[in-house]
Amino acid sequence: MKHEFTSINGTGLLRKCDPKGCGNFGASRGNHTHRGIDFHVIPNQQIKAPFPCTVNRYGYPYSDDSSYKLIEIVGTGAYSNYRAKIMYINTFLSIGDKIDKGDLLCTADDITQKYGSEMTPHVHFELYVNNELVNPTNYFKNLV
Numbered sequence: 217m218k219h220e221f222t223s224i225n226g227t228g229l230l231r232k233c234d235p236k237g238c239g240n241f242g243a244s245r246g247n248h249t250h251r252g253i254d255f256h257v258i259p260n261q262q263i264k265a266p267f268p269c270t271v272n273r274y275g276y277p278y279s280d281d282s283s284y285k286l287i288e289i290v291g292t293g294a295y296s297n298y299r300a301k302i303m304y305i306n307t308f309l310s311i312g313d314k315i316d317k318g319d320l321l322c323t324a325d326d327i328t329q330k331y332g333s334e335m336t337p338h339v340h341f342e343l344y345v346n347n348e349l350v351n352p353t354n355y356f357k358n359l360v
């Protein structure tokens with residue numbers, strides 16, 4: 217069964233295509249494909265929880281660059297089959313903290329500092345259902 221998520225950037229605005237790539241699920245990334253969707257952000261803006269969740273862990277999207285972080289959340293209640301990774305963020309919650317859908321989860325970092333101003337500033341959202349990677353697009357309403 218499919219649940220409805222809240223847009224994590226408040227607007228539902230997605231990264232389109234820019235000279236560095238496209239923001240849709242499955243977009244080309246050289247030798248692999250894009251594993252999530254990219255939400256257009258203003259660096260430092262608030263990022264909201266897409267569903268009620270627990271903060272599961274923090275990590276680093278780049279093994280050779282610890283300046284960027286990811287947050288992994290696991291759904292609670294009716295959302296317990298869902299797990300998501302959100303990348304290029306700044307954090308303040310603790311592991312194990314529980315928050316509701318739409319609550320403040322983290323803030324956006326500035327990924328364009330790594331790739332240049334041709335890239336649309338964004339946070340990356342990746343969704344797993346029962347530990348299997350899925351296209352998250354249709355779980356959100358009002359994406360633009």
Ligand SMILES: [Zn+2]
Pocket residue numbers: 239250252253254339340341
């Ligand atoms: Zn991405």
